[in-house]
Amino acid sequence: MKLNLRIWRQKNAEDGGRMDNYELEDISADASFLEMLDVLNESLIERSEEPVAFDHDCREGICGTCSLVINGVPHGPRRATTTCQLHMREFKDGDTITIEPFRAAAFPVLRDLCVDRGAFDRILQQGGFVSVNTGGAQDANALPIAKVEADTAFDAAACIGCGACVAACPNAAAMLFVAAKVGHLAHLPQGEPEREQRVVSMVHAMDEEGFGSCRNYYECEAACPKEISVDFIAEMNRGYRQSVSKGVSA
Amino acid sequence: MGSEGGDGYGLEPCSPPKVLPNRPLPGVEETAGMNPLMRGMASSLGSKLVVALTGAGLIGFVIAHMAGNLQMFIGQDAVNAYAAQLKSMPELLWVMRIGLIGVAAAHVVTAVRLAASNKAARPVAYHAAGSIQQTTSARTMVLTGLLVLAFVVYHLAHFTWGLVHADAFSLVDAQGRHDVFSMTVLGFQQPIVAGAYLLAMLLLALHLLHGAASLFQTWGVTNQAWAPLFKTAAKGLAWVILIGNASMPIAVQLGLIVPPAGVGS
Numbered sequence: 001m002k003l004n005l006r007i008w009r010q011k012n013a014e015d016g017g018r019m020d021n022y023e024l025e026d027i028s029a030d031a032s033f034l035e036m037l038d039v040l041n042e043s044l045i046e047r048s049e050e051p052v053a054f055d056h057d058c059r060e061g062i063c064g065t066c067s068l069v070i071n072g073v074p075h076g077p078r079r080a081t082t083t084c085q086l087h088m089r090e091f092k093d094g095d096t097i098t099i100e101p102f103r104a105a106a107f108p109v110l111r112d113l114c115v116d117r118g119a120f121d122r123i124l125q126q127g128g129f130v131s132v133n134t135g136g137a138q139d140a141n142a143l144p145i146a147k148v149e150a151d152t153a154f155d156a157a158a159c160i161g162c163g164a165c166v167a168a169c170p171n172a173a174a175m176l177f178v179a180a181k182v183g184h185l186a187h188l189p190q191g192e193p194e195r196e197q198r199v200v201s202m203v204h205a206m207d208e209e210g211f212g213s214c215r216n217y218y219e220c221e222a223a224c225p226k227e228i229s230v231d232f233i234a235e236m237n238r239g240y241r242q243s244v245s246k247g248v249s250a
Numbered sequence: 251m252g253s254e255g256g257d258g259y260g261l262e263p264c265s266p267p268k269v270l271p272n273r274p275l276p277g278v279e280e281t282a283g284m285n286p287l288m289r290g291m292a293s294s295l296g297s298k299l300v301v302a303l304t305g306a307g308l309i310g311f312v313i314a315h316m317a318g319n320l321q322m323f324i325g326q327d328a329v330n331a332y333a334a335q336l337k338s339m340p341e342l343l344w345v346m347r348i349g350l351i352g353v354a355a356a357h358v359v360t361a362v363r364l365a366a367s368n369k370a371a372r373p374v375a376y377h378a379a380g381s382i383q384q385t386t387s388a389r390t391m392v393l394t395g396l397l398v399l400a401f402v403v404y405h406l407a408h409f410t411w412g413l414v415h416a417d418a419f420s421l422v423d424a425q426g427r428h429d430v431f432s433m434t435v436l437g438f439q440q441p442i443v444a445g446a447y448l449l450a451m452l453l454l455a456l457h458l459l460h461g462a463a464s465l466f467q468t469w470g471v472t473n474q475a476w477a478p479l480f481k482t483a484a485k486g487l488a489w490v491i492l493i494g495n496a497s498m499p500i501a502v503q504l505g506l507i508v509p510p511a512g513v514g515s
Contacts, residue, residue, distance in 0.1 A: 006378075008377075019377055069378075069380075072379050072380020072381070098377055098378035100377060103372055103374050103375070103376055104371060104372055105370060105372065106371065170368075170381075170389070171368035171371055172368070172371035172372040173294075203294070204293060206294070207294050212367060212370075213298055213367060213368060214295075214298060215368070215388060216388065216460070216467045216468065217385075217389070218383055219381060219383065222382035231472075234466075234467050234470045234471070237295060237298070237467070237468055238469070238470025240290070240293075240295045240296075241295075241299055241469070244286060244296065245290075247287065248286060249286035
């Protein structure tokens, strides 16, 4: 395949940055998107040019490290797929592909396509602890959890924290991420004692980081590689409303 | 092509940037010691709850307002009697008016404040615009909302304050009541005025299409089972409001509602 790439290049956080054009030939349709960028970087290094910095780790779609906004859509055109699991067969020979970093005030660009997603870690820290009994291990199944609750908790826990929801949201809101993290503990007895405190603390931490607010566009849900449902946002809205009305503060 | 190695791009390590605090929503230090309820209301979620709740109240008003106005199809006596009856209870009328102004102000001010914080949350736009499933109605909420607000001011100047098209405002009917019926008909006989009302109702319907369904999500009382029902209900409401309100200027333009003998030309 022959490709025209338009890629955001930015030296560091202080640099203004710009879009640069690159032409790439002989890309296999079976290559992953990140392998295609590896090929580009190899050619840049051979020409003594600076390779394009981008985040990646497991390349198996489970770690949440890869990012990229591809032709305006986080993780590219294929639904429920991370960038690392996206393959070049999704594109046509001769395509122009625009590659940009996740854009949000809360996700400052560090370099090229790498952004600082530390805001997510700080929100998680505000989630606090989960009370568990210490001592000898409990019998398995000693704590009954309804299947539907366990499944719902697991659906929320599937969030890999990649930040595509923020990148997709026209308001750069982190609602789907926070809702997933609030949601997976809210359905389990292990998280119950701190449930009310947790939702208030995490929502206020989210606001602190400078994310936008939810206008129920549902772009997040469509962009999420793990297909987290906006039902969790409704659940978080309800949990926050009920906790605040009980006088719980962050 | 890409930048050269010698321009300083090189091997300097990535250092975390200084994050510029750019948050119109209150921070921890600003709200320390604040009443938890007030603090909650000031947050993004709390602000959305305010917009949803006031929006629901305004929907109630829009329905009641339309139901009252549809008496235009019954005739001059019904409309003028209805108007006189409202005016005969000034205490109740003013409580309703002040409440309505408060609700509308909270709705608009909170929504505009949120819109400003949303803009600040994405300071650099994407070069390639892409969207997956957002609707036109959702995307244009602020625009349609502000245009409807502008229309409401014009509408009040027209029918409540008598500041525009003032000649018809001083009409009285045979019983000596403020002739709301004739005033409305004379207003809607002007094609530009009728057109402005029709346009405003289209904008309001577009606003309700998203808002009336979205408020259930914000209030946290929906899920995948209920969401399609709320969406259908919002669509139904938008059509009812559009058809109900637009029917009056259209009926006047078509000559189905005419001013009483001796009024107008």
